[in-house]
Amino acid sequence: EQPGEEQKHMQTTLVIIKPNGVQGGIIGEIIARYEKARLSIAALRIRNITREEADGFYAEHRGKGFFTELVDFMTSGPVVLLALRGEKAVEAVRQMNGATNPKNAQPGTIRFDFAPSMGENVVHSSDSPESAAREVAYWFKDSELVNYPAASHLL
Numbered sequence: 376e377q378p379g380e381e382q383k384h385m386q387t388t389l390v391i392i393k394p395n396g397v398q399g400g401i402i403g404e405i406i407a408r409y410e411k412a413r414l415s416i417a418a419l420r421i422r423n424i425t426r427e428e429a430d431g432f433y434a435e436h437r438g439k440g441f442f443t444e445l446v447d448f449m450t451s452g453p454v455v456l457l458a459l460r461g462e463k464a465v466e467a468v469r470q471m472n473g474a475t476n477p478k479n480a481q482p483g484t485i486r487f488d489f490a491p492s493m494g495e496n497v498v499h500s501s502d503s504p505e506s507a508a509r510e511v512a513y514w515f516k517d518s519e520l521v522n523y524p525a526a527s528h529l530l
């Protein structure tokens with residue numbers, strides 16, 4: 376459990392806007408979708424990640440055929456690291472992002488709308504509360520997470 380999650384079902388999940396999302400100019404479009412879903416931004420940073428960081432982050436996929444391609448892609452340009460907090464945020468964000476392969480993604484999901492391929496599927500999100508805890512802590516210190524009520528009155 377992350378700081379600020381004393382309320383039941385409050386979760387913090389990790390999103391990465393992948394290099395093609397950044398270079399495609401859709402950082403704002405993607406973040407706007409999460410804000411409209413009443414998720415708050417617990418942490419936010421844009422930077423390049425190293426091969427070592429990508430390797431450790433995707434450790435569960437080491438040895439798979441696509442692993443080198445995945446690390447190459449994730450280090451090909453800047454990414455946005457984003458911790459999102461809200462009611463059942465882990466599943467909510469997975470739903471909004473859509474299926475791993477954009478060919479299987481539902482209309483209205485980020486991957487359906489923007490992803491050109493499975494390898495370059497625009498966004499990452501944590502797949503369980505346990506993964507979310509590991510992944511948020513992988514990129515952010517507790518002291519870097521903020522807590523505020525999600526938007527309602529200006530949207």
Ligand code: IDP
Binds near residue numbers: 436441474493496
């Ligand atoms: P997820 O991102 O939807 O959780 P994972 O199975 O965890 O999907 O795979 C991590 C990432 O690795 C995917 O987002 C995708 O970019 C890439 N990937 C997964 N399977 C393949 C594949 O079969 N070919 C190419 N890339 C893949």
Ligand code: MG
Binds near residue numbers: 500502
């Ligand atoms: Mg995954």
